[in-house]
Amino acid sequence: MKKNILIMVVGICFLGACLSSCNYLNKKPDNLLTSDLIWSTRANAESYLYNIYGYIKQTDGGDYSAMGASDESSVSIPGTNVRQMVVGNWSPVNAYFDYWDNYYTGIRSSFIFEANIDKVPATQLSVSLKNQYKAEARFLRGWFYWQLIKQYGPVVKVTETLSLNDDFNKYPRASFDECKDYVNQLMDQAASGLPAQWPSTSNYGRPTKGACLAVKAQLALLSASPLWNGNPSFASFKNQDGTPLAPTVFDAGKWKIAADAAKVVIDLGSYKLFTNLDNGGTQFDPYLSVRDLFLTNWNSEIIFSRNSWNYWGYTKCVSPGPGGYSMYNATQNVVDAFYMNNGRTIDDPLSGYTATSFAQSNGAKYWEHSKGQWNMYANREPRFYAYIQYNGRPVLPAPTVDDKNYYSSAANIDGTGRVEFYYNGKAGAKASGASNNITGYDVLKNVSPADNIRMDATNYRPFILIRYAEILLDYVEALNEYDPSNPNVVLYLDQIRTRAGLPGIETVYPGAVGNKDLMRKYILRERQVELCFESDRYFTLVRRLLLGADENQTIYGLNVNTDDQGLGFAFTGLYNKTLFQKRVWNNKMYLFPISQYQLDRDRALVQNPGW
Structure with a gap:
């Protein structure tokens, strides 16, 4: 896989190479870049932030x-x-797609950045930009935790930079709800410092307020779904001290929380489903609309993406x-x-x-x-x-x-x-x-x-990580579970179908309207088709x-x-x-195993059930 990942080293050569790269959101910082040299200039500090984005994993076959x-x-x-x-x-010994270290290194880098960005002289970096960059770092931290939760469930909640000689045997896993609440907290903090839209294309690839809210919506949907909402197989999923790590009592109200969270993103008014009319077309073409939404840079459907990715x-x-x-x-x-x-x-x-x-x-x-x-x-x-x-x-x-x-x-x-x-x-x-x-x-x-x-x-183009169609599908799935007769179920599901050139669900299958079980079948079918090959199917089947x-x-x-x-x-x-x-x-496969290497490093960790 051809990837332009630059291993950064201290020195002028590194800075020149980093700053001259057009693909500046696709690199990783070196753990040694913690000296005051980095925080002495705006360019150095910005390079450090940009390169934290390199810990975001794609799902293009090269990464996962x-x-x-x-x-x-x-x-x-x-x-x-x-x-x-x-x-x-596969097993803890050969734990494939083990991104535990990757995400925690990104988390550590985000803490380092946030703790040091104020050292940059005010003559080079304004207070408003420093606050914006802190918000970006918090978003990235929350994103890394969100990805960890999707793979592993409850993880270790780190709230500050750990020293390299810290005792790693004292960090147990936080509960699922604690992890979820922490991600929501980070996304709320980030959203308050980020714009609804970036005014310049030079900022594309950075998160927005909508991206923060979208992560919250997706996490709420995971929390409401059967995997984490009253799953009896997690009854004995506990830390070494007996602390439960998973909620084992079903709460129907979580579906409403998930629907409300998705509706907040919808009501921002910042996004819409892409059609070929947005790309210069004069007559609606469903084929070009569903094809070219992935080929048209920075279109109205993109909520969060990697910047300028080589496909x-x-x-x-x-x-x-x-x-x-x-x-x-x-x-x-x-x-x-x-x-x-x-x-x-x-x-x-x-x-x-x-x-x-x-x-x-x-x-x-x-x-x-x-x-x-x-x-x-x-x-x-x-x-x-x-x-x-x-x-x-x-x-x-x-x-x-x-x-x-x-x-x-x-x-x-x-x-x-x-x-x-x-x-x-x-x-x-x-x-x-x-x-x-x-x-x-x-x-x-x-x-x-x-x-x-x-x-x-x-050609280079954005690698889409969250798009508006996902949020619409999140919304109707959650809404159908707690209020199946709500007309918004049909209204927003039909937006997806109409863009795809299909008649409305109420026209083709009127018996599904208001029928929770039947409508769920068609919503999940719509999700399977609309989001195929975007890594959604695997995680949807897991959470369900x-x-x-x-x-x-x-x-x-x-x-x-x-x-x-x-x-x-x-x-x-x-x-x-x-x-x-x-x-x-085997049902243990609903969660990835934590690698034996991590368990040996942190004796306070407990393994996922069945592994």
Whole structure:
């Protein structure tokens, strides 16, 4: 993975390199940068702050592949960490994606910054800027804790800088509620010192008031969800002194708290769902709206993101061969989750769905299926065509005819670059390479047609960490749980569906309106589709205690390993739904294990249940 992470050292060479980098929010500070030299100038102090942002982890396959750990995708290389996780080969000794040290180092750096920023001479840095930077540091501290809570649950609450020779055997875990309250406190403090919007593009990538409130909303949703709201399996989850670490009594009022927290973000009026009309379009286009929201810098839907991220690694991993690695493969599970273009699920008798034979005509819209593609892919919703690469669909990150032809076998060269996932195809199982496609699908979401993955040419753009659609889905999920008849459930859910080119839920499934259980089903389905491949599915199934369900551990793909006998695109056997993997599950996996290394360092820590 190509990453521009600069290991900072004391000295003029370091400062020059750091200050000249255009990607200044993507680096990490060295632990030695605590001398007064750093706080003697504005430039040095700002560099220290900017580089704390480097502890934010992305979910692009290089840092953490949560999408490969849920039912929406799989990783094609068997030995990768995420493939080991889903077959049960992980433990405190080999604790994959162990970001405990990373986040606590970021937390420590934020304390150092906040304790020293006032040393910068007033002639170089105003009081207002110092206060703004302190607010940013508090946001980052809260963000790191929020990420720790998502992975590990209750963690150690550190409220000041610890010395390097401190006794680390005296720091037990705080309770879940204590951790939650601390993050909320940090976000409230940060929000009071941050603007609703940044007036200049040079500040994009910094948090805003809305980002602080969005973190609070997401944390409230986690707190209200079954994992942390009366989960009986956590009854014995206690510190060594017997202090309970998890709330084991269900509180329905937490759903209202979560809904109210999300509504605060909505009522800011700072965000809206992106459409192609915001990008110069003259007529609403649902396909371009759901595709280009990830490709349009600093659009109205972005609440918090990394600044100017190089998508080479992500695009290379999700793109088909021979130009891409085809490493992250979408599953039949997620393909089946997308709606038809009439807004109905594929198992609805009124949907018009068929999984047999080839389409005899092109779809009605330019983004839809083409004649000769399998009917399974006909007349699906716009998000399906924007987010799923299937057999016979032209490759996206190939801007020229020559680039497109590179993906085609000699008999298929026609200037379109139709992807060949059948066995003998260029992206098929027989092709050479360690990461050939294993499900018959790749990921198209967040892939730009302006990129050329064959030439390893990708553009920088923001890496979105929170967007407005998430908050809308958070809101309707929580609101439905405590007030299912509230008209806002339909109102805000329909905003998502309308942008996706679908009719309202009350039109297609009127029986769901006011029916908590049925509406929950459609809200979670909408979340699965709208937020696919954004690392939400894994954590949604975790907080809902659904990841261990058999249907979410039974992974399907296409029949990619049967020889097409030279039939190529005409081979119908490819489209047989095939069991790809029956994953291994244990309920202890709802939380990540704390690594044995951390337990040995801090004898006051208790391990997560079951590990």
